[in-house]
Amino acid sequence: MISADDLRKEYGDFVAVEGSSFTVDDGDVFGIVGPNGAGKTTTLKMLAGLLDPTSGTAQVAGYDTAETEMRNDLGFLPEESPLYEEMTALSYLSFFADLYDVPGAVAEERIHETLDKLDLEHRERQIGDMSKGMKRKVAITRSLVNDPDVLIYDEPASGLDPLTTNYIIEFTEQLAKEGKTIVFSAHNLFHVESICDRVAIMADGEIIARGDLAELQDAHGETTYHVYTTVEVSDSVRENGQYRRIVESMDAVDETRTLAEEAGGDVIDIRTEESSLEEVFLNVAESRSHSEG
Incomplete structure (x- = not known):
């Protein structure tokens, strides 16, 4: 040890x-x-x-x-x-x-x-x-x-x-x-x-x-949700014949599902993305810089 x-x-x-x-x-x-x-x-x-x-x-x-x-x-x-x-x-x-x-x-x-x-x-x-x-x-x-x-x-x-x-x-x-x-x-x-x-x-x-x-x-990272839909919804981008919207909460995931259904489509996939160590490091460094500024 x-x-x-x-x-x-x-x-x-x-x-x-x-x-x-x-x-x-x-x-x-x-x-x-x-x-x-x-x-x-x-x-x-x-x-x-x-x-x-x-x-x-x-x-x-x-x-x-x-x-x-x-x-x-x-x-x-x-x-x-x-x-x-x-x-x-x-x-x-x-x-x-x-x-x-x-x-x-x-x-x-x-x-x-x-x-x-x-x-x-x-x-x-x-x-x-x-x-x-x-x-x-x-x-x-x-x-x-x-x-x-x-x-x-x-x-x-x-x-x-x-x-x-x-x-x-x-x-x-x-x-x-x-x-x-x-x-x-x-x-x-x-x-x-x-x-x-x-x-x-x-x-x-x-x-x-x-x-x-x-x-x-x-403590220092962020979780984002990549929601894939069959139809275009607000703030989504087209990728490989489907649409991807990136959101930061499960409430926003539910909102995306509602928007897709109202447009006559569906949610076909949801992928969770966690911050990498590099992103965590940058967040910690930025937070320290602001606290000292």
Whole structure:
């Protein structure tokens, strides 16, 4: 389990993170989203024990983040992950396995199994000669050489081509199914929405909304109803030989039904549309902007 209690990080007079509190249950995937400068990376680095909080506390896998033992149960992937470019992928990963005292045969099997899942073929190639996507796969494999229970990933698919991005997102989903506890940040909210159990939205160093997608939709989203009719009614548009009217309440759905019947037609379909995480995020950000304005 991961827990953060009133985490705060100051750099002089600048507050990078203020009052962040959340928990992540074992086996859950927790996403942290927000604009650049929101405090996501600082929060993840405090969880990983790379930054000491100015105040507040955090625990990962039963350890305080200041305890060095915690890192044996943690895999951390920073947004920018410099690698030893003169080494091959296999020699680099074996080197890190040695640092964690992973037995040679276990390390070799684990490394190749992970690289197979990530579809990385050129394992004897020097890292400096690899593409950005290939380097990212090596960095992800490095985060798993010690078989950690908890993974903290900062923008795991940042700046990658769509194919590589899909490999990494699908691999992250697979890790979650295997029982890993994962915290990660991402700008692509579709990816966050597709794999996260719960999400925290950050802005200006603060968590301004949190919950699972249903909770966030209830609190900050909108539900619309797409009513399809056989005849034209007020505010409808023609689509594929039928008419679609978008309304925001069940009363308006009933009104549409009445209008269609009065025009000699019928309602043939009603589809409910919920706000996406991106729409929820924009609503939360807009609401915060108005409250501060």
